[in-house]
Amino acid sequence: MFFVLLWNTFPLRKGMLSELFKYFKNPILASFVFLAIHILERITRLMAYFNYDNRLDTKIWDEDLYRLFYYIKYLSYPFFYGFLIDGTMKLALPKFYNPEYWMEK
Numbered sequence: 001m002f003f004v005l006l007w008n009t010f011p012l013r014k015g016m017l018s019e020l021f022k023y024f025k026n027p028i029l030a031s032f033v034f035l036a037i038h039i040l041e042r043i044t045r046l047m048a049y050f051n052y053d054n055r056l057d058t059k060i061w062d063e064d065l066y067r068l069f070y071y072i073k074y075l076s077y078p079f080f081y082g083f084l085i086d087g088t089m090k091l092a093l094p095k096f097y098n099p100e101y102w103m104e105k
Contacts, residue, residue: 027087
């Protein structure tokens with residue numbers, strides 16, 4: 001939802017990415033970090049899948065690296081969603097959709 005609302009802001013439509021990054025640094029960085037964690041967790045899952053003759057069943061939990069990324073991923077959910085909700089609430093401000101506000105800067 002955050003990125004859908006961000007897409008409609010005046011600074012993003014006009015390419016003022018540095019201005020938007022000042023206001024929304026936490027949600028944007030959290031999204032990239034969460035994406036990296038998710039990709040690492042999926043890569044370790046695929047590696048385990050190929051190591052166990054294309055069967056995972058319960059053997060996936062024997063992989064220490066998978067468990068590490070799994071727990072990091074699911075323990076980071078509250079922080080990730082907290083940053084996204086905070087960014088979404090900031091996007092409710094009219095200044096992000098008002099061209100006059102951004103042209104004064």
